[in-house]
Each structure stands twice: as C-alpha cells, then as structure tokens.
Amino acid sequence: MYILLLISLFFILLATLVIMQFHIPRNVIHGIKKRFGNSLNTQNFVTITEENVKEVLCYKKLVPVIEKAFSDFSKCDGGITQPVRVKFPAEKNSSGNYYVMPCSYNGVLVTKLITQFPQNNPRIQSVLTVHDAKEGSMKALLESNLLTAARTAAMSAVATKYLAPTNSKVLAILGAGVQAKSHYFALQSVKEFEEVRIWNRNYLKAETLAQQIGCRACESAEDAVRGADVITTVTGSDTPVLKYEWVTNGAHINCVGGNRPSWQELDPKLMQNAIVYTDTIESAMEESGDIILSKCKIYAEIGDLVNRTKPVKRDQTTVFKSLGMAAMDAAAAKLIYETYTAEQLQF
Known part of the structure; x- marks a missing residue:
C-alpha cells in the first residue's frame, strides 16, 4: 500500500507539472523514462520549447x-x-x-x-x-x-548571399528587437562583416543590443546606413525609415518589416529605383505596402536566383522584400x- 501511495502521488505531481507547463529539466525527464520505461508516454508527439x-x-x-x-x-x-x-x-x-x-x-x-x-x-x-x-x-x-525569427533571418541570409556586393564589409541594421538580433547572426553566417551598425528610434535599445553582440549603436538611421554594403530593416514602423539618398549605389537591402498593405519601411523612390526581389510575388502584391504604395516592379523571386532562371543583378541596388512563407x-x-x-x- 505504501508503494502504491507513493506511485500515485508521483503521477499526480507529474500531471500537475504538465498542466502548469512547467519545463522539467531534460536530465530529470530521461531519469524518469529510464526508471519507468514507456509507461509514461502519454502522448505520441514531442513538445519543443x-x-x-x-x-x-x-x-x-x-x-x-x-x-x-x-x-x-x-x-x-x-x-x-x-x-x-x-x-x-x-x-x-x-x-x-x-x-x-x-x-x-x-x-x-x-x-x-x-x-x-x-x-x-x-x-x-x-x-x-x-x-x-x-x-x-x-x-x-x-x-x-x-x-520564426530564425527562418526569417535565414531567408534574408540567402538573399544576401546572392545579392550583396562581393566584398561586403559594412552591415547596417535598422531596428533592435528579436529580428535584429537573429539577422545579425544569420547574416554573419554568409558574409564576414568588418563593421556592424545598429539604429533604433529608442537609442537605449540600440545601445543595449550593440553591447550584447559587439557592434556600434548609431544615433540616426542616416549615420547607420551611409556607406553600408548591406542594410536590413526590421522595424515596426508604418512610415519609411530608410531614404533613397542615404543608400550607396549597389548596396543590398533586406526589407523585413512593413508587412501590411498600408505600411512602408523604405522610401518609395528607393523601391522604384532598385531591383526588387521577394519571397513570393503573389503575397507581395497583396500584402506589402512597400511594393503596393510605391508601385514598383518586382523583378524576381529569390528562388529564381537559386534556380538560375533569372540573372543576378548584383551590380545594382537591390531590395529583398520579405513577407514570410509557410514553406x-x-x-x-x-x-x-x-x-x-x-x-x-x-x-
């Protein structure tokens, strides 16, 4: 009876932890499985936190x-x-x-x-x-x-791999949230940048992120992007934060924010004068304010570059408008x- 009581209390405790979504340490989980075997497998799928x-x-x-x-x-x-x-x-x-x-x-x-x-x-x-x-x-x-943050950053990394100037040395990131941090690591995996600059409307946030990843915080967006080879915009802004005249000819831009038909991160003139790529043309035409409001032309999907069905125009200013895909x-x-x-x- 004493053993049965202990076992009952154990299962009550375990069920309580699951209901409370308590994250049981991995070594404890494996110890339990080793002791009790598959009798504790109450579900056939894994939960990944x-x-x-x-x-x-x-x-x-x-x-x-x-x-x-x-x-x-x-x-x-x-x-x-x-x-x-x-x-x-x-x-x-x-x-x-x-x-x-x-x-x-x-x-x-x-x-x-x-x-x-x-x-x-x-x-x-x-x-x-x-x-x-x-x-x-x-x-x-x-x-x-x-x-989501990682796959979005990886999408920009693929675009950067194909479209960034060959000897890219300077990366500018406009925004200082989760996407800014994930983009820093993803882009560094395809290009070895010598200088990285961060800007955010809240300078303290830019400074905090800059200290975390070891780069420079800028007090203005213009200071951040002047002379940059690759620019990534990951803001929640509904009005343009990147102006045409700040961008060096031949630079590559990953435009990740502005994911509503009425929102824009980029100057319409910049969109009109750049070679514009997207993840999916269908979604871009319906959801991207940067594309809809600027009335720019979409040259190709990034998949067209990977498949070599469209030539890469690396020598011109390029924009990758990212919206995200279930694939x-x-x-x-x-x-x-x-x-x-x-x-x-x-x-």
Whole structure:
C-alpha cells in the first residue's frame, strides 16, 4: 500500500507539472523514462520549447535548408503545397490579428498559428504543429517565436548571399528587437562583416543590443546606413525609415518589416529605383505596402536566383522584400524536430 501511495502521488505531481507547463529539466525527464520505461508516454508527439529551439539552432545548417525551400517553391514541381495564409481581426475593432499558415513540404504537414497585437511584448506570438505527411500522425508541437525569427533571418541570409556586393564589409541594421538580433547572426553566417551598425528610434535599445553582440549603436538611421554594403530593416514602423539618398549605389537591402498593405519601411523612390526581389510575388502584391504604395516592379523571386532562371543583378541596388512563407516554417520546423529528437536519442 505504501508503494502504491507513493506511485500515485508521483503521477499526480507529474500531471500537475504538465498542466502548469512547467519545463522539467531534460536530465530529470530521461531519469524518469529510464526508471519507468514507456509507461509514461502519454502522448505520441514531442513538445519543443523555445529553450529547446535555442539549444539546437544553427544558422550554418538552417540557411542551406531555407535556400533549398526557396528553390523548390519557385519550381512548378517543387513539392510544396502552400495555401494563402488566413488572416482576420482578433475581435471587431481590435488592433490584434490572427494568422493561420498551413503547408505541406518535404514529408511534413505544418500549421503555424500566430497572434499579432501591437501593444504586446512580444508583439507576435506563435505555436506550430508538425504532422507526418504520409500517415497524418502528429510529430511535434513547437513554441515557434524563435523559429520564426530564425527562418526569417535565414531567408534574408540567402538573399544576401546572392545579392550583396562581393566584398561586403559594412552591415547596417535598422531596428533592435528579436529580428535584429537573429539577422545579425544569420547574416554573419554568409558574409564576414568588418563593421556592424545598429539604429533604433529608442537609442537605449540600440545601445543595449550593440553591447550584447559587439557592434556600434548609431544615433540616426542616416549615420547607420551611409556607406553600408548591406542594410536590413526590421522595424515596426508604418512610415519609411530608410531614404533613397542615404543608400550607396549597389548596396543590398533586406526589407523585413512593413508587412501590411498600408505600411512602408523604405522610401518609395528607393523601391522604384532598385531591383526588387521577394519571397513570393503573389503575397507581395497583396500584402506589402512597400511594393503596393510605391508601385514598383518586382523583378524576381529569390528562388529564381537559386534556380538560375533569372540573372543576378548584383551590380545594382537591390531590395529583398520579405513577407514570410509557410514553406520556410515547414523547412525550419523539420530541421529543428529532427535535430532535437536525434539529440534525445543520445541520452
């Protein structure tokens, strides 16, 4: 009876921890599994937390995976099924939005659920499910804020690999949030920058990030971008923060913010005078204020460069307008899932 009572109390405690979403240390989990075997497997999928994603994330591995996803998406037979993302207001007259992004790619079915509330910190929160595409069984549930930031940065890294000036030395980042930090590490994985500059409307935030990653904070956007070879805009601004006359001819720009039809990060004149690329032309024409309001022409998708179906115009000023794709979520999620589960087997 005493042993049965202890076992009952143990299971009550374990259930309580799960309900409270308490993150049990990995060594404790493996100790429990070793002692009790598979009797504790109450679910057939793994839960991957933000901390788990951080532990296994590697841009040297992620960027090539995203590059292949770009290639496959721009092919007619690339094996990607990606419906247009669903978006609607959280409530009537609400400033918050809810997004649903499904995709079938490379053996997995992935759906990401996103909330975007401007007053929140972080503004964007998301979770992602992974199912096996052949059997339909659920494989994983991921906290996907970090995954989203990483795959977005990796997308910019692929664009930078193909479009940045050959001997790029100076990187400027406008913005100092999560995306700014992820872009710093992702872009450094494809180019060896000698100088990195950070600007944010809140100078203290720029200074804090600069100290964390070892670069220079600038008091104005103009100071940050003058003479830069690569410029990345990752702000929440709805009006342009980057002006045409500040940009060196031949520079490459990753435009990541301004993801609503009425929002802009770049000067319309800059958009009109640059060679503009995007992740998906269909989404860009419907969702990007930088493209819609400037009435600029889109030259190609990044996948066209990877597939060599369009020539690379590296000698001219280029803009990559990034909006995000469910296919990139699927590619990143599969890599994270496989890396994480492989590490678990080593214990």
